[in-house]
Amino acid sequence: MKLFLAPLQGLTTAEFRNLHEKHFGGVDAYFTPFIRLEKGALRKRDVRDIENSTVSRLIPQVLAANADELKKILEFLMPLGCKEIDLNCGCPFPPVCSKGRGAGILARQDVFAEMIESLSQYKDISFSIKLRLGLNSADEIKELVPVINSSELKFVTLHPRIAKDQYKGALRMDDFANFISECQKPIVFNGEIRTKQDYDKIVSDFPDLYGIMIGRGLIANPNLANEISGISESLSKEKFMAFHDELKDALTQRLEGEQQTLSHLLPYWEYLLPDISAKARKAIMKSRNLSDYTRNVRSAMG
Numbered sequence: 001m002k003l004f005l006a007p008l009q010g011l012t013t014a015e016f017r018n019l020h021e022k023h024f025g026g027v028d029a030y031f032t033p034f035i036r037l038e039k040g041a042l043r044k045r046d047v048r049d050i051e052n053s054t055v056s057r058l059i060p061q062v063l064a065a066n067a068d069e070l071k072k073i074l075e076f077l078m079p080l081g082c083k084e085i086d087l088n089c090g091c092p093f094p095p096v097c098s099k100g101r102g103a104g105i106l107a108r109q110d111v112f113a114e115m116i117e118s119l120s121q122y123k124d125i126s127f128s129i130k131l132r133l134g135l136n137s138a139d140e141i142k143e144l145v146p147v148i149n150s151s152e153l154k155f156v157t158l159h160p161r162i163a164k165d166q167y168k169g170a171l172r173m174d175d176f177a178n179f180i181s182e183c184q185k186p187i188v189f190n191g192e193i194r195t196k197q198d199y200d201k202i203v204s205d206f207p208d209l210y211g212i213m214i215g216r217g218l219i220a221n222p223n224l225a226n227e228i229s230g231i232s233e234s235l236s237k238e239k240f241m242a243f244h245d246e247l248k249d250a251l252t253q254r255l256e257g258e259q260q261t262l263s264h265l266l267p268y269w270e271y272l273l274p275d276i277s278a279k280a281r282k283a284i285m286k287s288r289n290l291s292d293y294t295r296n297v298r299s300a301m302g
């Protein structure tokens, strides 16, 4: 069973991925947050995010509205030596979906089919896809299964929700089970894995999965993959602080100014260490500068 770190915009950056592998590891592949065209090119920071990556297996993820847009993105990525690419067909945000990207493409069967069929022209790249059950309805995916089955896709990651569910509420596990019974590609499950128990339940319910992808659970507890594999029982305070402090230093080096660094660090605390008190979390979130922040984090750790 493969274990993947999910792409999370603003969180699973090169600094996070590199330091996660250095301090914790246990992850078979790291996905970048989605990369898209902006004014006809890739954003410099997305290119740097790939170039600065040191993890043993990196899978850049791209967000394209159709086969043409995908082609343009790949023209930028191929010179960077990318050999594995993941297609984002699951982003639920209305401004993305309304332009036919992310989960938006799931409701446009012909455009989806054309993009997936176009993959066969890129002989040097191995593709995967990350998708939801649909944009408006969980029935949409049923129409896409034949295209997926006859494609070049190496594996398919499914987050069993539709776009309007965003990232909340019950997972649609019956629809996931239906998809598994129809899809002939290796399948990766993604959604709400926070503990080893959550992981074990999915694996026992669906023993034929190719892998499990974890997002927020691995941010909350960067040691989770090691707990799952039995290498370590729990996250040690010392290990967490060493990881955290190096992440803070790496962001300080890349970004200009304390406020920028702070604005990149605080979003992690929406998820990090779910067991600290609400008061300690609030204090961290209200930090006004880096020394304030460092003091609040130290005091949260007790």
Ligand SMILES: Cc1cc2nc3c(=O)[nH]c(=O)nc-3n(C[C@H](O)[C@H](O)[C@H](O)COP(=O)(O)O)c2cc1C
Binding pocket: 006, 007, 008, 009, 010, 032, 033, 034, 061, 088, 090, 091, 130, 159, 167, 190, 191, 192, 193, 213, 214, 215, 216, 217
């Ligand atoms: C802040 C945030 C950013 C995300 N960015 C991406 C992204 O760039 N690409 C993507 O495919 N999914 C993205 N996702 C979705 C996650 O990859 C994942 O599918 C979702 O969080 C459910 O998995 P989890 O319950 O293990 O976190 C994002 C989710 C969140 C909360």
